Amino acid sequence: MFLSRVTNALDAKGRISVPADFRAVVGDGSFDGIVVWPSFDGAYLEGGGISLLRDYQALLENMDPYDNGRIAFERAIFAESRRLSFDAGGRVSLPKELAEYANLNGQVTFIGLGRRFEIWNPEGYDVLAGEARKVARENRHRLRLAGRINSTNAGDVS
Amino acid sequence: MFLSRVTNALDAKGRISVPADFRAVVGDGSFDGIVVWPSFDGAYLEGGGISLLRDYQALLENMDPYDNGRIAFERAIFAESRRLSFDAGGRVSLPKELAEYANLNGQVTFIGLGRRFEIWNPEGYDVLAGEARKVARENRHRLRLAGRINSTNAGDVS
DNA sequence: TTGTATCCCATGAATTCCCATGCTATCCCC
DNA sequence: GGGGATAGCATGGGAATTCATGGGATACAA
Numbered sequence: 001m002f003l004s005r006v007t008n009a010l011d012a013k014g015r016i017s018v019p020a021d022f023r024a025v026v027g028d029g030s031f032d033g034i035v036v037w038p039s040f041d042g043a044y045l046e047g048g049g050i051s052l053l054r055d056y057q058a059l060l061e062n063m064d065p066y067d068n069g070r071i072a073f074e075r076a077i078f079a080e081s082r083r084l085s086f087d088a089g090g091r092v093s094l095p096k097e098l099a100e101y102a103n104l105n106g107q108v109t110f111i112g113l114g115r116r117f118e119i120w121n122p123e124g125y126d127v128l129a130g131e132a133r134k135v136a137r138e139n140r141h142r143l144r145l146a147g148r149i150n151s152t153n154a155g156d157v158s
Numbered sequence: 159m160f161l162s163r164v165t166n167a168l169d170a171k172g173r174i175s176v177p178a179d180f181r182a183v184v185g186d187g188s189f190d191g192i193v194v195w196p197s198f199d200g201a202y203l204e205g206g207g208i209s210l211l212r213d214y215q216a217l218l219e220n221m222d223p224y225d226n227g228r229i230a231f232e233r234a235i236f237a238e239s240r241r242l243s244f245d246a247g248g249r250v251s252l253p254k255e256l257a258e259y260a261n262l263n264g265q266v267t268f269i270g271l272g273r274r275f276e277i278w279n280p281e282g283y284d285v286l287a288g289e290a291r292k293v294a295r296e297n298r299h300r301l302r303l304a305g306r307i308n309s310t311n312a313g314d315v316s
Numbered sequence: 317t318t319g320t321a322t323c324c325c326a327t328g329a330a331t332t333c334c335c336a337t338g339c340t341a342t343c344c345c346c
Numbered sequence: 347g348g349g350g351a352t353a354g355c356a357t358g359g360g361a362a363t364t365c366a367t368g369g370g371a372t373a374c375a376a
Binding site (some may be wrong): 001002004005021111112113114115128132133134135137139140142143144145 | 208212217218229232239
Binding site for chain 2 (some may be wrong): 354356357358
């Protein structure tokens with residue numbers, strides 16, 4: 001599970017240290033690295049472990065083969081994504097076109113969002129984080145974990 | 159289940175002993191520690207076991223992917239939360255930015271709230287505790303356990 | 317050759333691990 | 347019931363490890 005927000009350096013060679021917590025999540029045996037693609041919702045990158053792509057694949061394969069949405073997702077995610085493997089120090093080298101797409105230079109911020117993560121220009125994300133906090137506060141009544149009053153272990157999270 | 163109010167020391171290295179009662183609750187096999195994030199409702203921290211985050215994830219994944227509330231929750235909780243693992247003595251080290259957010263220094267108070275807990279500056283919480291007692295008294299008629307009157311294990315606090 | 321990508325090694329800082337200590341609550345035996 | 351032993355817990359400090367990051371060397375392609 002990807003959690004937390006971490007800002008790391010993008011060096012002159014185009015390398016970024018992937019946060020150690022993130023590295024611990026993506027291990028899947030077959031491929032030691034991350035998969036990253038440009039978001040179709042804004043100037044930032046989306047990414048995850050190879051298993052995330054497999055989940056998307058399973059999801060799309062349940063859609064009609066000639067569904068316009070399915071084809072578009074395949075083109076926007078699979079075709080645009082890059083497989084970035086870790087070097088010995090846990091870094092990946094980010095292709096230039098992805099860095100340009102997301103306006104990355106000097107510093108980049110990894111945003112953990114559970115099953116996936118995003119990569120942002122730090123300043124770009126700061127304004128968004130403030131808005132998200134405000135909207136979350138306005139919607140906080142919706143964050144309700146369903147209760148089971150009569151259960152013998154209601155609330156037990158073990 | 160997180161219960162009781164406990165005040166522990168925050169040492170010079172940023173470490174806090176998590177109350178032993180709390181530690182006994184969070185064990186989940188995969189991760190031995192707690193997850194903590196800044197509340198979007200005030201100057202204190204919220205936390206729980208990794209399973210609490212999984213419950214939130216399940217809740218959010220049932221919402222529309224581009225629901226504004228969902229995205230805001232993901233950014234306000236997942237992206238802001240930190241995974242804090244226990245050392246041999248049952249302590250975690252609290253990142254500086256979280257300590258600053260909640261005005262923590264010297265002493266911190268853990269507030270058990272059932273499925274989750276909060277971390278407060280002790281003085282900050284004292285005023286709130288008094289108010290909570292008053293509001294609880296005003297709402298006391300609402301504290302009604304519905305359902306099985308003949309439950310064989312009524313009052314079980316496991 | 318020149319630029320680009322990959323691998324390897326070095327380094328400082330931050331974090332984590334490990335061991336030691338005092339206190340408190342609990343247990344057990346007399 | 348009293349008193350001592352014992353175990354669990356909170357806390358302090360030093361050592362060892364991990365982590366992020368920089369730079370050089372090597373392989374490959376244009």
